[in-house]
Amino acid sequence: MSRRTERRGIHVDQSDLLCKKGCGYYGNAAWQGLCSKCWREEYQQVRQKQIQDDWALAEKLQREEEAAYASIQGAQSQSHSAAATSQQPQAHASLTPFSKFEEKKTNEKTRKVTTVKKFFSPSSRTAAKKESQEGKTPSPSIGRDAGFDTDQVSKDFMDFLKNLQKPGRDIHKQCRAFLISLSNKKHDLGADELSECVQDFYQNLADRLIGHFKVSSESVEQVMDQVEKYIMTRLYKSVFCPETTDDEKKDLATQNRIRALHWVTIQMLCVSFDEEIPEVSENVVKAITDIIEMDSKRVPRDKLGCITRCSKHIFSAIRITKKEPASADDFLPALIYIVLKANPPRLQSNIQYITRFCIPSRLMTGEDGYYFTNLCCAAAFIEKLDAQSLNLSPEEFERYMSGQASSRFSSSNGDVTDSASGSDAMPSNPVLVQLNRNLDMLSDLSTRQEALNEAAAKLQADLLSWTENVKREVNDILERYPLQVPSRTVSAIDTNNIENNLPPPLTPEVFAG
Amino acid sequence: MAATGGGKTYSFKVVLLGEGCVGKTSLVLRYCENKFNDKHITTLQASFLTKKLNITGRRVNLAIWDTAGQERFHALGPIYYRDSNGAVLVYDITDMDSFQKVKNWVKELRKMLGNDICLCIVGKILLLQTRFSGGAIVVVYSYAESVGAKHYHTSAKLNKGIEEMFLDLCKRMMETAQAEERLKGNGASQSASSRRGVQIVDDEPQATPTGGCCSSG
Numbered sequence: 162m163s164r165r166t167e168r169r170g171i172h173v174d175q176s177d178l179l180c181k182k183g184c185g186y187y188g189n190a191a192w193q194g195l196c197s198k199c200w201r202e203e204y205q206q207v208r209q210k211q212i213q214d215d216w217a218l219a220e221k222l223q224r225e226e227e228a229a230y231a232s233i234q235g236a237q238s239q240s241h242s243a244a245a246t247s248q249q250p251q252a253h254a255s256l257t258p259f260s261k262f263e264e265k266k267t268n269e270k271t272r273k274v275t276t277v278k279k280f281f282s283p284s285s286r287t288a289a290k291k292e293s294q295e296g297k298t299p300s301p302s303i304g305r306d307a308g309f310d311t312d313q314v315s316k317d318f319m320d321f322l323k324n325l326q327k328p329g330r331d332i333h334k335q336c337r338a339f340l341i342s343l344s345n346k347k348h349d350l351g352a353d354e355l356s357e358c359v360q361d362f363y364q365n366l367a368d369r370l371i372g373h374f375k376v377s378s379e380s381v382e383q384v385m386d387q388v389e390k391y392i393m394t395r396l397y398k399s400v401f402c403p404e405t406t407d408d409e410k411k412d413l414a415t416q417n418r419i420r421a422l423h424w425v426t427i428q429m430l431c432v433s434f435d436e437e438i439p440e441v442s443e444n445v446v447k448a449i450t451d452i453i454e455m456d457s458k459r460v461p462r463d464k465l466g467c468i469t470r471c472s473k474h475i476f477s478a479i480r481i482t483k484k485e486p487a488s489a490d491d492f493l494p495a496l497i498y499i500v501l502k503a504n505p506p507r508l509q510s511n512i513q514y515i516t517r518f519c520i521p522s523r524l525m526t527g528e529d530g531y532y533f534t535n536l537c538c539a540a541a542f543i544e545k546l547d548a549q550s551l552n553l554s555p556e557e558f559e560r561y562m563s564g565q566a567s568s569r570f571s572s573s574n575g576d577v578t579d580s581a582s583g584s585d586a587m588p589s590n591p592v593l594v595q596l597n598r599n600l601d602m603l604s605d606l607s608t609r610q611e612a613l614n615e616a617a618a619k620l621q622a623d624l625l626s627w628t629e630n631v632k633r634e635v636n637d638i639l640e641r642y643p644l645q646v647p648s649r650t651v652s653a654i655d656t657n658n659i660e661n662n663l664p665p666p667l668t669p670e671v672f673a674g
Numbered sequence: 675m676a677a678t679g680g681g682k683t684y685s686f687k688v689v690l691l692g693e694g695c696v697g698k699t700s701l702v703l704r705y706c707e708n709k710f711n712d713k714h715i716t717t718l719q720a721s722f723l724t725k726k727l728n729i730t731g732r733r734v735n736l737a738i739w740d741t742a743g744q745e746r747f748h749a750l751g752p753i754y755y756r757d758s759n760g761a762v763l764v765y766d767i768t769d770m771d772s773f774q775k776v777k778n779w780v781k782e783l784r785k786m787l788g789n790d791i792c793l794c795i796v797g798k799i800l801l802l803q804t805r806f807s808g809g810a811i812v813v814v815y816s817y818a819e820s821v822g823a824k825h826y827h828t829s830a831k832l833n834k835g836i837e838e839m840f841l842d843l844c845k846r847m848m849e850t851a852q853a854e855e856r857l858k859g860n861g862a863s864q865s866a867s868s869r870r871g872v873q874i875v876d877d878e879p880q881a882t883p884t885g886g887c888c889s890s891g
Contacts, residue, residue: 378683431744476719488699489690489721489740493747525757526685526737531722534739538750550746 310459311394318391325384328374335366336388340395347399352406356517359392359400363520382522389520390460397459400518402510411509418543419504424561429551430494435482436590444481448474449503456506461519464511465529472532475499489535497539512537683733686847689755691779692764693772694743697798700830701764702738705840710830727844734844738762751779752786759847760792762839767797767827773814780821790854792846793823794839798830 180188180196192200322329339362347355367385370376376384402408427434436442451471458464475495479487487495500508515533516524524530542550548558560566690698699720704710706723717723721740726733741747741754755761763779765772776795783791795818818825824842828835 473718480718486699486703486717486720488719489742490694490699490744492719492721493742493750494744522685526687526735528722528724528737531737531739534753534756538742538747538753541750541753542747545749 314391314394318387321387328370328376328384331374332366332370332384332388335362335369336391340392343396344399352400352403352408352513352517355400355403359396359518360521362392363389385520386462389462389518393460393518396518401459401514402507406513408510408513412507415508415540415544416504416506419501421562422501422543422546424566425498425501425551427498429553430498432494432498433483433487433491434478434495434498438481440481441478442590444474444478445499445502448472448478448499452499452503452505455511461515462523462529464515465519465523465533468532468536469529471499472496472535493535493538493542496535497542500536500539500543508540512540683735684848684851685735686737686759686844687757688736688738688760688762688843688847689758690738690740690762690764691751691755691776692743693745693766693769693775696743696764696766696769696772697830698740698743698764701762701796701798701828701836702740704830704833705836706738708833710833725840727841729841729844729848732848734848736840736844751782755783755787755791758787758791759850760794760843762794762796762843763823764796764798767799773797777817780823784821789822790850792843792850793821794843795823795825796839797825797827799827799834 177194178187180186180199181194182196182199184196184199186196186198188194188196189200193203195203319333322333325332343355343358350358363385366388367381370381370384371378402412427436434441434445436445448471451467451474455464455467455471458467472492475492476487479491479495483491505511512533524533548555551558553561557566690702692698700710702723703717703720706725707717723738723740725736725738727736728734739754739758741751761779761783763776765776767773780793780795783793795814797814815825824839824846826835826839828839830836
């Protein structure tokens with residue numbers, strides 16, 4: 162019996178049953194061969210370690226998340242401040258040398274990696290999802306592009322300078338030195354001093370190229386274009402609409418002014434556009450787009466390029482309308498009209514920026530300079546615009562400015578003939594025509610509704626008075642014919658009737674016979 | 675702009691002033707494109723035109739800026755003629771009001787730009803038969819002389835007097851530029867030509883001290 166059990170059962174050595182730690186107690190398979198006491202010790206240690214690890218991981222994730230959130234916030238606030246004016250942190254970055262940009266770029270990269278990691282890590286799944294959704298929209302468009310642009314510009318600049326060999330190295334050295342010296346003192350300088358510094362740098366560099374390296378004047382122009390592009394991309398954030406000036410205030414004033422002048426028409430400015438021709442209105446739209454686009458460029462030359470393109474579209478429009486080349490007599494009013502229509506963002510700031518930091522030769526004699534001068538004229542004209550400059554009487558001008566009169570639609574008294582003639586004189590904009598028609602219909606509707614309301618009120622009054630009338634009539638009649646109830650004498654049915662009407666009772670007749 | 679082969683290249687800015695519809699456009703189109711009232715005029719615009727000249731071996735780039743002549747834009751004049759080397763003032767000889775406008779312009783130009791600017795007063799003739807009365811012509815010429823300007827009679831239709839007028843204007847502008855160069859002395863002469871008509875004058879004194887950031891590099 163005992164032998165059989167030994168054979169059939171599992172052979173277990175005595176030593177196997179003891180605790181693996183060798184404490185002398187018996188172990189248990191469930192505790193991995195340890196006795197209860199040893200197992201508790203061991204288990205506690207492992208668990209503690211596990212808890213610590215988990216804690217560390219959680220902390221790490223938390224940090225990453227915060228970092229990512231902060232950078233997104235940064236990007237967002239950057240976009241906000243780009244719309245406003247003070248861009249100090251970004252400005253700083255844009256001034257520091259190339260290495261910083263590399264750093265910035267790698268930062269961007271790591272952030273992206275952590276976002277991806279988080280996406281897969283289970284502990285913060287929901288947070289990561291939200292993060293990536295939030296992060297997707299603003300960061301690629303603003304945060305990265307700004308850095309990317311500057312990077313691209315520096316790269317282009319280097320490539321360009323490589324072709325120039327020895328002068329190229331010198332130019333690079335000069336530009337770097339200039340940027341560093343300017344970044345050191347930029348907080349002490351006003352806008353005009355900064356402008357002077359940059360202009361002096363242009364002049365000195367050009368002189369040096371001609372005098373020292375014997376570069377031809379054509380290539381000096383090319384070099385200066387590149388230098389301007391490189392330097393102004395770097396300086397843009399700190400010198401565009403700086404806080405030391407009242408450019409921003411002027412921008413707002415101009416913007417409000419243009420808004421207040423929304424009623425100015427082609428006829429008042431004597432612009433030779435015929436917007437009924439589709440090509441003309443197409444060119445007008447293009448010109449408006451170009452002048453608005455100016456604000457998005459950083460380099461003065463690119464901004465001037467936008468103005469020039471805008472001007473070319475205006476010339477096309479005039480050419481199509483008048484069938485002859487446009488003179489300044491046609492061009493300036495047209496440009497004023499376009500500026501009024503477009504209300505370009507930060508107009509004064511842009512004008513000031515170009516005046517301060519553009520290469521002077523381009524501004525003074527070039528074609529771009531001519532168009533820019535015209536834009537300055539347009540801005541000055543709009544600022545000082547009064548009744549006389551639109552051939553209006555002061556009273557009329559006041560009426561338009563206060564919004565009492567409108568050149569587009571005479572809604573003041575809803576006169577039928579007036580509004581009809583108004584829509585005849587309208588430019589052929591189909592939307593406006595439609596709008597006018599809708600307004601007509603609405604005013605018609607409102608008059609009809611008023612009539613309806615009146616009728617309803619009348620009906621109500623009628624109803625009320627009708628009941629009153631009926632009541633009064635009834636009362637009248639009642640008064641006139643008071644109720645007379647004849648007093649009825651109640652008598653026995655048989656008394657008088659029988660006595661009067663009935664024939665006398667038959668008396669028996671006796672017949673003799 | 676210096677030493678490219680022969681002489682120096684001058685860049686001049688000339689503003690074109692005159693009342694609206696006195697025919698500034700046809701004048702400048704005739705000069706730059708040699709076209710008058712022609713179906714073949716292909717240029718998009720006649721408000722900014724350039725002309726390259728060669729005068730006594732010197733290359734001259736002429737940029738002609740048209741200005742809006744309407745009365746309501748009169749106040750914008752200074753923005754246009756800032757830093758210009760020459761001005762062409764156009765009037766219609768049959769319209770003495772337009773000559774009065776010219777007088778106003780001259781007064782303004784002399785006040786703002788002093789004697790640095792060379793002036794040409796141009797009387798536009800539509801038809802050759804149109805003649806001034808004797809008295810008027812004396813008045814006009816003596817006025818031009820009194821303000822240091824030259825007077826011309828031109829006709830864009832007949833292509834008369836325009837070429838001569840611009841040529842003379844260029845010569846006078848070159849003389850002015852050269853005189854200015856000499857004034858600046860020998861030291862600055864190499865940069866003077868490139869600065870001429872280009873640099874804002876106020877920057878001149880600061881150029882040397884702040885130049886440190888550039889030359890030290």
